[in-house]
Amino acid sequence: MHQTFDAALGINLLHANQEGADHNREHFDEWGIICLNVMSSPGAGKTVLLERTLAALSSELKIAVIEGDMTTELDADRLRKYNVPVIAINTGRSCHLDSKMVAGGIHQLSYQYNPAEFDLVLVENVGNLVCPAEFEVGEHAKVALLSLTEGEDKPLKYPVMFQEADCLLITKMDLAPHLDVDVDRIVANVRQMNPHVAIVPVSAKTGEGLDAWFDWVRFQIKRSAPAKQQLSVVH
Amino acid sequence: MTKALIITVKDWWESQPVPPQISCIHLIVGKFTCVEPVSLQFAFNVQKQNTFLEGVELAIQETPLIAFCHHCQQDYFPEMGCQYACPQCQYPMEDIRSGRELKIDRIEYSFETEDSAAYAPNL
Numbered sequence: 001m002h003q004t005f006d007a008a009l010g011i012n013l014l015h016a017n018q019e020g021a022d023h024n025r026e027h028f029d030e031w032g033i034i035c036l037n038v039m040s041s042p043g044a045g046k047t048v049l050l051e052r053t054l055a056a057l058s059s060e061l062k063i064a065v066i067e068g069d070m071t072t073e074l075d076a077d078r079l080r081k082y083n084v085p086v087i088a089i090n091t092g093r094s095c096h097l098d099s100k101m102v103a104g105g106i107h108q109l110s111y112q113y114n115p116a117e118f119d120l121v122l123v124e125n126v127g128n129l130v131c132p133a134e135f136e137v138g139e140h141a142k143v144a145l146l147s148l149t150e151g152e153d154k155p156l157k158y159p160v161m162f163q164e165a166d167c168l169l170i171t172k173m174d175l176a177p178h179l180d181v182d183v184d185r186i187v188a189n190v191r192q193m194n195p196h197v198a199i200v201p202v203s204a205k206t207g208e209g210l211d212a213w214f215d216w217v218r219f220q221i222k223r224s225a226p227a228k229q230q231l232s233v234v235h
Numbered sequence: 236m237t238k239a240l241i242i243t244v245k246d247w248w249e250s251q252p253v254p255p256q257i258s259c260i261h262l263i264v265g266k267f268t269c270v271e272p273v274s275l276q277f278a279f280n281v282q283k284q285n286t287f288l289e290g291v292e293l294a295i296q297e298t299p300l301i302a303f304c305h306h307c308q309q310d311y312f313p314e315m316g317c318q319y320a321c322p323q324c325q326y327p328m329e330d331i332r333s334g335r336e337l338k339i340d341r342i343e344y345s346f347e348t349e350d351s352a353a354y355a356p357n358l
Contacts, residue, residue: 004345005255009247013239013262013337016246094238131236134269134337156316160269163328192319195327 017135020099024138027106031115034220035123037137039161040145041154042127045171047075048204049145049213050122054082056214061119061221066105068097068126075124085113096131097123099138106138119221129154133161141166141220148172152185155193163193167200167216174203236270236337237278241288243339248287255344259292266315267300267334300334 012018028035038046054063064085067076076088087105091097102123109115123139125132133142144165146154149172155162162168168190170183187199198216202209240262248254264270272295279293301310304321310332313319319328 004258004343006341006343007247008341009339011243011247011339013236013243013339016242017239130269134236156319159315159319160267163267191327193328195329 014134017099020103021136021138024099024103024106025140027110027115028121028138028140031118032224033115033118033121034141034224035121035137035139036141036143036217036220037123037125037132037139038143038145039125039129039132039165040127040147040171041129041150044127044145044147044150045204046124046127046145047078049169049171049202050079050124051082052204052207052210053122053214053217054079054084056210057120057217058082058084061218062117063120063122064109064113064118066097066102066109066121066123068101068124070095070126085109091126095126095128096135097125097137098135102137120217129158129161133158133164140224143167143169145169145171146186148175148179148181148183152182152189155186155189159193162190162197165190165194165197167198167213168194169209169213170199170201172203172205173201173208174205236275237282240275240279240339241282241286244288244342247339247342253346254287255346257288257291257342257344259294259343261340261342262293262295263298263336263338263340264295265298265300265334265336267331268337270337272297296340298333298336301332302328303330303332305330 040046050065057063065079067079067086067088068091069075069088070091073088076086079086087108089097089101089105091101123137142165144161146168148170170186183201190197190199200209200212200216202213244260264272276293276295283289283291300313300315302313303310304324304326306324306326307321311321313328320326
């Protein structure tokens with residue numbers, strides 16, 4: 001004999017990931033670290049942006065990188081040349097990092113180093129404009145990249161990514177003279193759904209806009225400075 | 236996302252005093268999420284095989300994208316892929332009232348009650 005039931009749950013599908021992300025963020029806060037989740041489609045320029053960022057800021061900030069890649073450590077190896085800790089995470093068949101994967105990276109970092117010495121953790125997500133936008137990893141801010149070659153319409157087609165972003169870098173600006181792409185249209189499309197996002201056009205090749213990006217990163221660190229000072233007093 | 240769905244249902248299933256036989260999972264998926272219902276349905280049907288979810292049906296209800304324009308003081312339906320700002324005043328889409336849902340609404344399940352079948356009713 002069967003007895004049939006109907007249970008009302010109302011459970012968010014991402015609640016387990018969200019709990020993990022909140023836990024990761026508690027670790028970052030405890031150590032006075034700002035974590036940025038860097039996301040884009042494949043080939044938009046995440047790794048070269050991090051290379052430029054490490055070259056410019058690693059003398060003034062203590063930085064670590066958590067590098068998400070589906071199968072290789074090619075990007076991680078590029079970043080290790082800048083003498084910062086780079087924790088590589090292979091996601092296998094998964095098209096995004098999740099909070100559990102990043103928790104593994106955080107624990108690895110804390111075993112090998114004193115995490116309270118760090119100011120900034122840069123998470124390079126897997127190249128994908130869809131899923132990474134839904135899976136928080138414990139970041140304090142989301143950074144999205146959109147390269148000029150992808151066209152003006154991508155914010156309209158992949159709105160969740162651009163609606164969630166705190167900072168948008170329009171990359172490969174050096175190609176602008178060779179492309180029929182309207183940067184103002186990209187900005188207008190993004191502002192339709194995210195009026196407060198910081199938008200910085202950059203070129204890793206020429207250096208255009210990078211100072212503004214570095215200032216944005218510094219500002220995120222500065223915002224957390226009181227917490228860091230409090231931490232140093234406690235210890 | 237399929238993995239997140241299966242893990243969430245498994246957590247619930249294992250938390251029951253006696254693991255029930257699930258017959259249907261009712262999902263609510265908003266239009267303004269990264270989930271395509273057809274793809275989720277396909278992946279679920281593949282991944283449920285030879286698991287505790289074998290034979291379980293997945294019923295997905297989609298909710299529309301609805302935003303509230305604070306300038307016009309009214310709801311509107313943004314056009315996915317075309318226009319997200321308010322069609323009347325062009326105010327940006329800031330306040331999403333529907334379309335971000337991604338949840339298990341309810342689960343239909345049953346128990347095999349062998350005991351009640353084994354004993355005659357006490358009339």
